[in-house]
Amino acid sequence: MKALNTLASCLTDTGQSAAAVPLARRAPALLPDNADVMDMPGWELLQAGETAEAVMTLKTANGLRGNDPTLTYYLAVAEKQAGDPQAARTTFVTALKLPGQFAAAGAARALLVELSQ
Numbered sequence: 387m388k389a390l391n392t393l394a395s396c397l398t399d400t401g402q403s404a405a406a407v408p409l410a411r412r413a414p415a416l417l418p419d420n421a422d423v424m425d426m427p428g429w430e431l432l433q434a435g436e437t438a439e440a441v442m443t444l445k446t447a448n449g450l451r452g453n454d455p456t457l458t459y460y461l462a463v464a465e466k467q468a469g470d471p472q473a474a475r476t477t478f479v480t481a482l483k484l485p486g487q488f489a490a491a492g493a494a495r496a497l498l499v500e501l502s503q
Contacts, residue, residue, distance in 0.1 A: 390409050390410075390412055390413040393406075393409055394406040394407075394409040394410040394413075394426070394427065394430045395426060395430060397409070398430050398433045398434065403430075403433055403434035403435070404434065406430050406433075406434060407430070407431065407434045407436060409427075409430075410426075410427035410428075410430035410431050410434070411427065411431070411439075413426075413427050414427050414428075414443055414446075418446070419450065420450070421447045421448075421450035421451035421454075421457070422451075424443055424444075424446055424447035424450070425444070425447045425451075425454075425456075425457045425460065427443055428440050428443035428444035428447055428460060428461075428464065429444070429460050431443060432444075432460070432463065432464045432467060437464065437467050437468045438468060440464045440467075440468075441461070441464045441465060441468050444457070444460050444461040444464050445461060447461075448461050453484055453485070454484070455481045455482070455484040455485075455486055455487075455488040455491070456481075456488045456489070456490060458477060458480055458481035458484060459477075459478070459481040459488065459490045459491075459493075459494050461477050462474045462477035462478040462480075462481055462494065462497070463497070465477055466497065466501065471501050474497070474501055475498060475501045475502065478494050478497060478498040478501070479498065481494050482494055482495065482498070
């Protein structure tokens with residue numbers, strides 16, 4: 387499963403999102419109760435413009451492992467892109483309140499300010 391996620395991520399990073407989508411969908415289908423398998427495909431789907439599916443996948447992953455600030459941030463970004471600013475604000479706040487540092491904390495704060503204007 388990790389190989390599928392890694393390949394999907396590499397394809398997305400090189401601008402081949404369309405090729406990444408089938409791979410991003412495969413891993414969660416095989417292990418739907420594993421947050422480690424579902425978080426990256428959710429992010430890859432979001433990058434490919436599959437917003438509704440990304441939100442659903444990330445909500446499932448977040449429900450399985452709700453104490454991960456990076457995963458919660460991914461969900462907030464997906465909610466924002468899906469046109470749900472209220473949910474995105476709530477989720478960004480949650481991500482920033484969770485214990486631990488995460489690389490996207492600055493981006494989360496900036497997006498939260500943007501949504502508050």
